[in-house]
Amino acid sequence: MLASLTAGGWTFMLLSIGAVVALTVWCYRRILGKPNEPELPGGLGP
Amino acid sequence: MSKPATQQWGSRLGVILAVAGSAVGLGNFLRFPGNAAENGGGAFMIPYFLALLFLGIPIGWAEWTMGRYGGRKGFHGAPAILGVWCKGPIGRYLGVLGVLIPLGVYFYYVLIESWCLYYVVQYLGGGIGIDAKAPIDAQVAATRSFFDQVTGTQANGSLLANGGHPIVWTFLITAALNIWFVFRGLSKGIETVCKYAMPVMAVLGLVILVRVLTLTPPEGTTGQTVADGLGFLWNPQFEKLTNFKTWLAAAGQIFFSLSVGFGVIINYASYMKKQDDVVLSGLTASATNEFFEVALGGLITITASVVFVGIALTMQGTGGSMSLGFKTLPMVFAQMPGGNFFGAAFFLILFLAAITSSLSMLQPTKAFLEESLGVGRGASTAIVTAWGLVGNCFVLWHSRNLVALNTIDFWVGTFFILVVALVQIVAFGWIFGVDRGLEQAHLGANMRIPGMFRTVIKYVAPLYLLVVLIGFCTNNVPNELESLFGEGDDAADARKTWVLLLATIFAIAAITWVGAKRWRAQGLDLDGQHPAAD
Numbered sequence: 001m002l003a004s005l006t007a008g009g010w011t012f013m014l015l016s017i018g019a020v021v022a023l024t025v026w027c028y029r030r031i032l033g034k035p036n037e038p039e040l041p042g043g044l045g046p
Numbered sequence: 047m048s049k050p051a052t053q054q055w056g057s058r059l060g061v062i063l064a065v066a067g068s069a070v071g072l073g074n075f076l077r078f079p080g081n082a083a084e085n086g087g088g089a090f091m092i093p094y095f096l097a098l099l100f101l102g103i104p105i106g107w108a109e110w111t112m113g114r115y116g117g118r119k120g121f122h123g124a125p126a127i128l129g130v131w132c133k134g135p136i137g138r139y140l141g142v143l144g145v146l147i148p149l150g151v152y153f154y155y156v157l158i159e160s161w162c163l164y165y166v167v168q169y170l171g172g173g174i175g176i177d178a179k180a181p182i183d184a185q186v187a188a189t190r191s192f193f194d195q196v197t198g199t200q201a202n203g204s205l206l207a208n209g210g211h212p213i214v215w216t217f218l219i220t221a222a223l224n225i226w227f228v229f230r231g232l233s234k235g236i237e238t239v240c241k242y243a244m245p246v247m248a249v250l251g252l253v254i255l256v257r258v259l260t261l262t263p264p265e266g267t268t269g270q271t272v273a274d275g276l277g278f279l280w281n282p283q284f285e286k287l288t289n290f291k292t293w294l295a296a297a298g299q300i301f302f303s304l305s306v307g308f309g310v311i312i313n314y315a316s317y318m319k320k321q322d323d324v325v326l327s328g329l330t331a332s333a334t335n336e337f338f339e340v341a342l343g344g345l346i347t348i349t350a351s352v353v354f355v356g357i358a359l360t361m362q363g364t365g366g367s368m369s370l371g372f373k374t375l376p377m378v379f380a381q382m383p384g385g386n387f388f389g390a391a392f393f394l395i396l397f398l399a400a401i402t403s404s405l406s407m408l409q410p411t412k413a414f415l416e417e418s419l420g421v422g423r424g425a426s427t428a429i430v431t432a433w434g435l436v437g438n439c440f441v442l443w444h445s446r447n448l449v450a451l452n453t454i455d456f457w458v459g460t461f462f463i464l465v466v467a468l469v470q471i472v473a474f475g476w477i478f479g480v481d482r483g484l485e486q487a488h489l490g491a492n493m494r495i496p497g498m499f500r501t502v503i504k505y506v507a508p509l510y511l512l513v514v515l516i517g518f519c520t521n522n523v524p525n526e527l528e529s530l531f532g533e534g535d536d537a538a539d540a541r542k543t544w545v546l547l548l549a550t551i552f553a554i555a556a557i558t559w560v561g562a563k564r565w566r567a568q569g570l571d572l573d574g575q576h577p578a579a580d
Contacts, residue, residue, distance in 0.1 A: 004273040009281035012088025017344065019095070020336040027330035030492060031059065 053232045054317050060237035062327050065314055066334035067240035067402030069305040070247070072158065074339040075396060076371040078299055079348040080363070083279050085295045086286030091340075093287070093296035101510050102300040103332055104503045105467055107495060108474035109306055110324035111487040113315025118578040120570050122316040123414030124309045124466070125558040130574035131473040138562065138572070140469050142554045143462045144309035145414050149430075149554075150458035150547060151308075152407035153437030154451040156224060159400035160217040161196055161372065162393045167216070169379070169390035176380035182359070185377050193372045198445030202539070205445055214442070221438060223401065228408040229427040232317060236405045243398045244334070250395050251342040254388060258350045264381060267356065275352030278360065279344065294517045297510070302460065303339055304332055305406075307467025313410040320578075321490035329493070338399075346392075347375065354378040371396065408434060414554075418561025433550075440546050449539040456526055458547065464515045471511060475504040478574075 005013070055061040082090045116127030124144020128137040168174045176188045196213050198205035205211045227235040263270035286292045305311060311331075315324060347370060351360040355377050363374030379389035408430050415426040444450035474483045480503050487495060530540045565572040 004271065005277040006281050009088055009277050012091055012282050013276065013280040013344075016088070016091045016095075017341045020333065020340045024330075024333040024337040027326065027333045030326055031062065031330055 054319075055314075056233035056237055058322065058327065060233065060241060061314060061318065061322075062330050062334070063240040063244045064232075064236050064402075064406065065305070065311055065327075065331040067236075067244055068308070068310045068314070068406035069303060069331065069335040069403075070244070070338045071303075071399050071403040072162075072371065072396055073299075073303050074335065074399065075343045075347055076368075078303065078339045078343045079279055079346075080370050081295050081299050082344065083348055083361075085289075085292040086283045087278075088280045088282035089284050089287055090292065090296060093293045094300060097293075097297040097300040097510075098332070098336070100502055100506050101297060101514075102304045102306060103329065104499055104507045105306045105471050105511075106304060106311065106328045106332055107325060107487055107499075108471055108483065108503060109311040110315045110328040111483060112470060112474060113312040114318045114320070114322065114324055115486050115578055116312070117316030117318060118320055119574075120417075121565075121572075122313055122417055123410060123561075124312055125414065125554075126417065126561065126565065126572060127312055127316065128469065128473060129562075129572050131478050132469070133477060133574045135562070135573075137469070137473060137477075138558060139555060140466070142551060142558055143466050143469075144312060145411055145554045146547075146551055147307075147309045147458055147462055147466065148407035148409075149411045149433065150437070150454050150550065152404055152434055153546075154441045154454050155400065155404050155407065156221055156434070156438055157217060157441055157451065159397060159404055160213060160220040162397035162400055163220055164196060164213050164216040165372070165376075165393040166390050166397060169386045169393065173380065173386050173389070174376055176376060178380040178385075182355070182377075185380065186359070186373075189373050189376045192376070193368075196372075197448060198442075199447055202444050202446045205442060217438070217442065220401070221435065224404050224408060225427065225431045225434075227405050228412060228430070229423070231423065232409070236409060239405060240402050243402050247338070247395050247398045248342075250391050251338070251346070254391055254395070255342060255346055257384075257388060258346050258353075261350065261353045261382070263353050270353050270356050272349055272353060274357070275349035275360075276345070278352050278357055279348045290517065291521070294514060294521070297514045298518070301467070301514070302463065304335055305403075307463045307465075307470060309410045309466065310406045312470075313413055314406070316413075319490075323490050323492045325487055325491040325495055326493045347371075350378050350382070351375060354381045414561075415557065418557045418564065420564060437546065437550070440543070444539050444542065446539060447536055449536045450543045453530075453540045453543040454547065456522070457544075461518070461523075464511065464518060468508065468511050468515060471503065471508050475508060480504045 112127055112131050116122070116130055119130055121127050121130065123141070125138045125141035128141030128144065129135065131137060132140070165174065174192050176185050178185070194200060195211065198211065205214055227239050229235065259272055261272055301307070318324065348360060351363065351370070351374050355374065359374060359377070363370035375392065376389065379385035379392070382388055411433070412426045412430045415421060415429055416423070421429070441450045441454070474480070480500055483503070484495060484500060529537060530544070531537065562572055
């Protein structure tokens with residue numbers, strides 16, 4: 001625990017951060033790629 | 047079937063950022079790194095991601111779907127929506143907890159939020175009075191003394207004595223901001239705040255991250271480099287994976303971080319339209335929370351702490367969010383070049399994370415009051431303001447050793463969340479039916495939920511949650527009950543807090559009863575006997 005960042009530490013850090021960043025980017029690309037639906041009159045849902 | 051006119055989200059991104067804003071809180075920056083460092087470092091990420099996959103994401107999808115379906119039937123509060131999904135009054139009255147949780151957590155959360163704002167103001171005004179050249183013991187004492195004064199841990203009522211501590215003003219400003227934004231409504235209030243606050247938090251977080259990763263340790267120190275800080279958090283200790291507590295901590299971290307079972311997502315999703323996507327939206331909100339937690343929280347706090355105060359002092363701070371954030375990091379900022387700027391920026395991130403969460407806590411109660419009592423926005427805001435202030439003032443006054451805050455946090459902010467989530471996943475997977483539930487989830491969905499999640503939602507998630515609940519109770523409830531029924535001032539304060547909680551539960555249940563009579567009279571399908579109208 002007191003050692004500097006080991007190969008295992010690098011691996012877990014890069015994989016974990018890479019995974020959440022990739023998931024976030026993938027989600028927002030899909031979300032922002034879809035235009036908003038036009039609002040229904042009167043602010044009511046179906 | 048008649049439907050009352052209701053509010054609506056302004057955009058799809060708005061609801062995602064609002065849910066993500068609700069989820070991203072102090073725990074992302076303070077609790078996660080401490081939890082990971084204590085429970086196996088990098089190896090902690092194995093149970094952590096498994097819990098995300100098998101617990102957090104599926105329960106989140108269920109909650110988004112339940113909320114949207116309830117909204118189509120004209121309901122926005124947890125009691126009514128759980129009544130629909132559980133097909134009767136048992137679910138409806140268990141849903142009382144879905145109003146209690148956000149309201150009860152709001153009772154103390156606004157105070158923590160006001161601490162963050164107070165620290166921002168102090169750093170902008172020149173710091174909190176820690177002499178970086180003093181011996182480390184003196185710095186520790188100064189930091190803790192400052193925190194004790196701000197929180198009033200010495201005695202009940204100490205924050206209001208002698209004309210009142212300035213934190214009282216910060217609290218009033220924070221409470222007023224919350225009330226104002228909630229009064230403005232979903233789109234103009236909560237959504238607008240989250241649309242600005244979330245990107246600002248991300249940018250500030252990245253600025254601080256760059257600074258932290260380029261830090262150099264003070265002269266004459268060893269084992270305090272950035273690599274040492276990262277190693278302290280990320281080096282895997284696989285032996286910890288054989289300890290049940292590691293798995294429990296990982297599940298708890300995921301669970302409480304994502305705000306599932308909190309009564310907020312179910313309310314927010316109830317304002318969505320039938321063809322609005324909930325699957326990709328739910329996943330995106332979860333992903334956003336994970337970005338703040340792992341990519342920012344996992345790199346900033348512990349690393350900066352190790353560089354400036356070393357591993358020993360950092361370890362003292364990992365015991366809880368409060369300790370790391372309010373007692374350890376101020377010493378770091380005192381020693382860091384430009385520390386006042388970075389201290390202000392860091393506590394501003396915490397404040398923004400906290401206010402986007404606390405805004406979400408008032409909205410479910412407000413919606414519940416409107417639909418149960420038939421009152422308008424002004425009246426519901428007035429009632430929820432008064433109710434919130436009663437709770438805030440109770441916690442503000444009973445500040446000794448933070449007993450009131452900790453009691454509400456344990457029972458309402460932790461235990462009841464597990465209960466509500468279990469009710470939700472059982473209602474979705476077993477009472478309503480997992481196939482019907484997934485069919486509802488896929489209406490208007492931009493992605494399909496992978497087939498394996500049918501089994502996960504029906505079997506794995508409820509069992510996983512049950513194990514977590516039992517483990518949590520076994521590890522924590524006996525001690526909590528002992529301190530509740532023990533002797534002394536702290537036990538007395540804990541019992542008084544329970545009186546407040548019981549009164550709140552009783553009031554919500556009574557309002558639910560009144561609401562049920564109204565909904566029946568209006569011909570609403572409060573027992574979920576019919577499919578939602580198209």
